[in-house]
Amino acid sequence: MRKPATPSNHNPTALLRTHGLRVTPQRLAVAELVFSKPMHVTARIVHEQIRQNHPAISMNTVYLTLGQFEACGLLKRFEVHGNIVFDSNTSPHDHACCNRCGTIIDLDSSPSASSKHTVQLPTQLKPWQIEGERRIWMGLCPDCSSESVL
Amino acid sequence: MRKPATPSNHNPTALLRTHGLRVTPQRLAVAELVFSKPMHVTARIVHEQIRQNHPAISMNTVYLTLGQFEACGLLKRFEVHGNIVFDSNTSPHDHACCNRCGTIIDLDSSPSASSKHTVQLPTQLKPWQIEGERRIWMGLCPDCSSESVL
DNA sequence: CCACTAGATAGGATAAATTCCTATAAAGGA
């Protein structure tokens, strides 16, 4: 039995090729990082991480690469506290963000997540061409919440 | 019968005094603008508007003033497309934002808006200290939607 | 009506995030 031909998300090289992106060391490094597991990253964080192995990688490349991954549908972009955050979990879900430490967590979809989207579209948005919906809970995470009591 | 003693929202001077803010020409001008009706404004927009009558007003003053109004509970702050937006409608409600022209509209609260908050708090957020929840629908407004077809 | 003081303002410096520009480098196909 041979390996399946379908490129796996765990094979960054194949993933890039599948989406018509040239396989460069920088792009590969970013892919290996952000697709290793579901995560929320900013360009700055990616840059800091990648620089450990690619000291010369530029912010520009990081921005371009993340933007391309988004264009391919491999990442979703949202904003929190004025920063652009890229999410490698591309299925629809809500977030909670800690106002103090910046931690962002995924919220499990409600039981009827998919139906919710169609059912709960507000009447006023009928004439709109809605592309997406974003819900963020703001507050203090358990750690910061307990610290603030001290 | 005399005028009621309760300061009205339509009397910016009284509104400022009520909240312990000195009545300066700049502050008054900002108050007259943002409290004249429900609106969504950025510091830049407020600055441009106020400058028509107060050519020397600084962005710093605008930022400070809007921040103070927020601290008083007279404005709510949220973000969209990386910009800070101040909302003079302080009751809880969702928004829709046009990705092309930037228009922001208020969405009528769902029938059980208040109960929704307690009922729908995700289980995962039990250990959190939630301060608020933001929901934004992104897409194209009717105008931009029809233009994009042409 | 005047003087005093806490608070407000203008303007400039600073900071941070993102985009733009361009010459050079390199991936991948011929």
Add this chain to the structure above:
DNA sequence: TCCTTTATAGGAATTTATCCTATCTAGTGG
């Protein structure tokens, strides 16, 4: 290996928001 297209690094430019400070003033009390 050569060639064309695309990617990259680095820096400039833009944008937004905050910080700093000297000056000014609203409101208070004399």
